[in-house]
Amino acid sequence: MNAWDLVIRKGNVVLRDRVEQLDIGIRDGKITALGEHLICPEHTPVFDAEHLHVMPGMVDAHVHFNEPALGHWEGFRTGSASLAAGGCTTYIDMPLNGVPPTVRVSALEAKLAAARGESHVDYALWGGLVPGNREELRGLADAGVIGFKAFMSNPGGEGEDIFREVDDTTLFEGMQEIAKLGLVLALHAESEDIVSKLGDEARQAGRSGALDFIATRPVEAEVEAVRRALTYAEQTGCKLHFVHISSGEAVDIITEAKAKGLDVTVETCPHYLALTSEDVARIGPVAKCAPPIRSAQHNERLWALLAAGRFDIIASDHSPSPTSMKEGAFFDAWGGISGAQSSLELLVGEGYVRRGIPLPLLAKMLALEPARRFGLHPRKGEIAVGADADLAVVNVGTSYTLQAGDLLYRHKHSPYVGREMLCRVQATFMRGKQVYDEGTGVTPEPGGDWVQYSTAIGGGRHG
Numbered sequence: 001m002n003a004w005d006l007v008i009r010k011g012n013v014v015l016r017d018r019v020e021q022l023d024i025g026i027r028d029g030k031i032t033a034l035g036e037h038l039i040c041p042e043h044t045p046v047f048d049a050e051h052l053h054v055m056p057g058m059v060d061a062h063v064h065f066n067e068p069a070l071g072h073w074e075g076f077r078t079g080s081a082s083l084a085a086g087g088c089t090t091y092i093d094m095p096l097n098g099v100p101p102t103v104r105v106s107a108l109e110a111k112l113a114a115a116r117g118e119s120h121v122d123y124a125l126w127g128g129l130v131p132g133n134r135e136e137l138r139g140l141a142d143a144g145v146i147g148f149k150a151f152m153s154n155p156g157g158e159g160e161d162i163f164r165e166v167d168d169t170t171l172f173e174g175m176q177e178i179a180k181l182g183l184v185l186a187l188h189a190e191s192e193d194i195v196s197k198l199g200d201e202a203r204q205a206g207r208s209g210a211l212d213f214i215a216t217r218p219v220e221a222e223v224e225a226v227r228r229a230l231t232y233a234e235q236t237g238c239k240l241h242f243v244h245i246s247s248g249e250a251v252d253i254i255t256e257a258k259a260k261g262l263d264v265t266v267e268t269c270p271h272y273l274a275l276t277s278e279d280v281a282r283i284g285p286v287a288k289c290a291p292p293i294r295s296a297q298h299n300e301r302l303w304a305l306l307a308a309g310r311f312d313i314i315a316s317d318h319s320p321s322p323t324s325m326k327e328g329a330f331f332d333a334w335g336g337i338s339g340a341q342s343s344l345e346l347l348v349g350e351g352y353v354r355r356g357i358p359l360p361l362l363a364k365m366l367a368l369e370p371a372r373r374f375g376l377h378p379r380k381g382e383i384a385v386g387a388d389a390d391l392a393v394v395n396v397g398t399s400y401t402l403q404a405g406d407l408l409y410r411h412k413h414s415p416y417v418g419r420e421m422l423c424r425v426q427a428t429f430m431r432g433k434q435v436y437d438e439g440t441g442v443t444p445e446p447g448g449d450w451v452q453y454s455t456a457i458g459g460g461r462h463g
């Protein structure tokens with residue numbers, strides 16, 4: 001009998017605090033050994049990772065996969081294939097942009113039915129906090145959501161059974177309830193008052209370009225919403241996670257709140273780091289999102305904060321749509337970027353290759369912290385004995401130009417098409433099985449499973 005089902009040989013393994021050339025021994029989907037020269041019995045399958053980096057597979061805490069009902073925007077199969085190709089091995093699906101939204105247990109079941117057997121990598125699910133569903137939160141927590149998401153501004157979308165933003169009462173009372181459940185509330189923090197007023201004014205004045213749109217969602221809108229939510233968090237004891245923070249100003253406020261002892265984390269996304277408002281003006285609605293991508297100065301500030309360890313989590317906010325909704329008038333186009341396949345490559349390429357930001361810090365934000373924050377650690381999130389063998393093998397000594405044909409999304413648009421990527425994911429392993437190879441693509445059979453909030457950590461969510 002072999003000691004290992006697979007040994008990944010001689011990769012530069014990205015650990016919590018260092019990068020070391022090691023062999024990784026894998027058995028039954030778990031990492032069972034890390035060592036300089038693992039002595040394998042004959043016929044042990046070996047993957048040669050010499051000259052390559054082996055990172056923990058990305059744990060992408062922010063993707064919108066649109067099923068049930070809107071699978072023609074993006075589905076579990078195509079979305080998860082793009083993630084596998086991008087070095088992501090676990091993702092957390094957002095509770096909106098599918099119908100019904102995941103705001104009650106029956107909707108969670110519909111979401112799970114859509115995902116089952118379709119996902120190429122493991123997944124967890126967010127529940128939603130919306131006006132009128134406070135009574136549903138406990139049921140959703142018991143059913144296994146890893147946390148709740150709420151919008152402080154209008155999320156867009158059309159129809160009857162859609163996800164709505166919270167009013168202040170819903171937010172406050174929801175936070176009281178979520179505090180009792182011991183889970184995290186993730187917030188899209190933009191002031192609806194500010195952005196809707198500025199948006200209406202711009203439309204009335206005929207201001208319709210990309211930079212006009214960006215001006216309707218200013219830093220003040222983000223800062224106001226962050227401050228209000230932090231006030232409520234202080235009063236309710238609810239743990240908060242701010243998704244897709246786009247300004248250094250908001251990061252500074254969140255850093256102060258942490259120093260005061262609030263249990264709060266902050267995320268940004270690759271597009272706020274890799275793109276500027278000038279790029280948005282050039283690329284057009286394909287690069288439209290909210291909060292918007294800001295000036296080059298903002299962008300550099302975010303990099304400096306990232307290098308200083310001020311961000312906890314990097315996530316994609318992959319919010320895809322049919323290409324037809326990303327064309328035409330900027331103000332009318334869908335707000336949301338398709339980018340999940342490029343997240344790890346952008347962070348490693350722009351962060352490590354171009355700026356020299358250490359890989360362990362990047363891996364912490366891409367994998368360890370999201371896994372920890374959302375109850376998936378110690379199974380997910382790092383390369384350690386006992387963890388799932390979820391790995392991204394990355395070549396940092398190569399570059400390539402991303403083509404639309406490389407994209408595995410349902411709709412092949414992305415603001416990064418035509419961009420030079422400064423590294424490349426060579427292979428992705430999920431629970432020890434290779435799910436992606438640069439040469440042959442994604443393995444045809446989806447083998448991803450649902451992962452729930454882990455009770456193995458700290459005595460569980462109530463602990």
Ligand SMILES: NC(=O)NC(NC(N)=O)C(=O)[O-]
Pocket residue numbers: 064096097155156157188244288289290291317319335336337
């Ligand atoms: N309805 C959405 O998917 N919205 C998303 N859109 C963005 N970010 O532009 C989001 O997460 O806010």
Ligand SMILES: [Zn+2]
Pocket residue numbers: 188243244290291
């Ligand atoms: Zn959002």
Ligand SMILES: [Zn+2]
Pocket residue numbers: 062064094317318319
């Ligand atoms: Zn989102």
